[in-house]
Amino acid sequence: MPPVTFEIRNNVTVELVKASAADSDVATAARVSTVGGSHEEVVDLAKDEGLINYLMRDRHGSPFEHTSLTFYVEAPVFVAREFFRHRSGWSYNEESGRYKQLKPTFYAPPPERPLVQVGKPGAYTFKPGDHVHAASVEQNFRYVYREAYQRYMGMLQQGIAREVARMVLPVGIFTSFYATCNARSLMHFLGLRTRSCIAKFPSFPQREIEMVAEQMEDHLADLMPITYAAFNVNGRVAP
Numbered sequence: 669m670p671p672v673t674f675e676i677r678n679n680v681t682v683e684l685v686k687a688s689a690a691d692s693d694v695a696t697a698a699r700v701s702t703v704g705g706s707h708e709e710v711v712d713l714a715k716d717e718g719l720i721n722y723l724m725r726d727r728h729g730s731p732f733e734h735t736s737l738t739f740y741v742e743a744p745v746f747v748a749r750e751f752f753r754h755r756s757g758w759s760y761n762e763e764s765g766r767y768k769q770l771k772p773t774f775y776a777p778p779p780e781r782p783l784v785q786v787g788k789p790g791a792y793t794f795k796p797g798d799h800v801h802a803a804s805v806e807q808n809f810r811y812v813y814r815e816a817y818q819r820y821m822g823m824l825q826q827g828i829a830r831e832v833a834r835m836v837l838p839v840g841i842f843t844s845f846y847a848t849c850n851a852r853s854l855m856h857f858l859g860l861r862t863r864s865c866i867a868k869f870p871s872f873p874q875r876e877i878e879m880v881a882e883q884m885e886d887h888l889a890d891l892m893p894i895t896y897a898a899f900n901v902n903g904r905v906a907p
């Protein structure tokens with residue numbers, strides 16, 4: 669079988685493709701009862717801050733849904749699998765290994781990523797690992813990725829269908845998908861998929877989905893600074 673070249677990445681891609689998401693969208697929706705129909709007017713941002721904080725604190729979530737953010741993500745399959753568990757307020761489209769030959773791009777952890785789990789389920793931490801662990805990860809990942817992709821290509825060359833040949837590929841292979849959400853569903857995702865010492869309900873996500881979440885969080889902070897501040901002040905609990 670001919671040798672294959674393949675790429676190993678230790679990062680993820682998150683691009684904000686488009687967004688219609690501003691703090692004023694939240695305030696305008698929330699004020700429908702008091703100044704209904706005035707959505708053309710410029711909203712008073714000083715007043716919005718108090719209103720948005722109140723909505724966040726008392727978990728009046730629906731005004732945050734009048735926003736839309738579309739992301740393009742490149743991440744390993746195991747991250748996508750975790751990601752797609754987020755059902756409410758999310759829409760997805762993912763590349764399909766039935767319709768295209770999958771690219772030989774695979775994930776391996778960056779050097780700083782902890783490798784060793786210490787403790788029992790529900791109460792564990794991760795530690796860096798020593799040079800033996802690091803060498804094992806490096807060698808095993810490379811060996812399996814090369815072997816699996818070579819076998820995949822070999823089967824395609826024999827005329828075996830893409831949807832069958834892909835079954836040998838590991839979950840470390842990269843996939844790509846579009847994900848569209850609103851600010852409320854994004855905050856719910858961030859509350860679960862990031863670790864934060866200010867979180868009212870601490871979560872312990874896998875580092876790789878957190879790498880995606882962190883980049884999405886930066887976009888939320890840029891687009892909706894008042895909402896983002898209120899999210900943090902109120903313990904990173906989605907309204």
Ligand SMILES: Cc1cc2nc3c(=O)[nH]c(=O)nc-3n(C[C@H](O)[C@H](O)[C@H](O)COP(=O)(O)OP(=O)(O)OC[C@H]3O[C@@H](n4cnc5c(N)ncnc54)[C@H](O)[C@@H]3O)c2cc1C
Binds near residue numbers: 753860861874
């Ligand atoms: C650290 C961590 C570890 C995890 N480990 C596992 C695991 O071992 N195994 C596993 O299977 N999953 C695991 N998950 C996934 C987890 O169980 C959730 O599926 C995922 O986090 C999505 O959360 P969600 O359902 O709240 O989000 P969404 O699906 O986006 O839903 C948002 C909210 O809408 C409401 N909602 C949505 N659907 C329903 C429904 N059908 N009925 C009632 N209310 C609904 C709920 O209030 C929900 O919180 C883990 C998640 C995290 C963060």
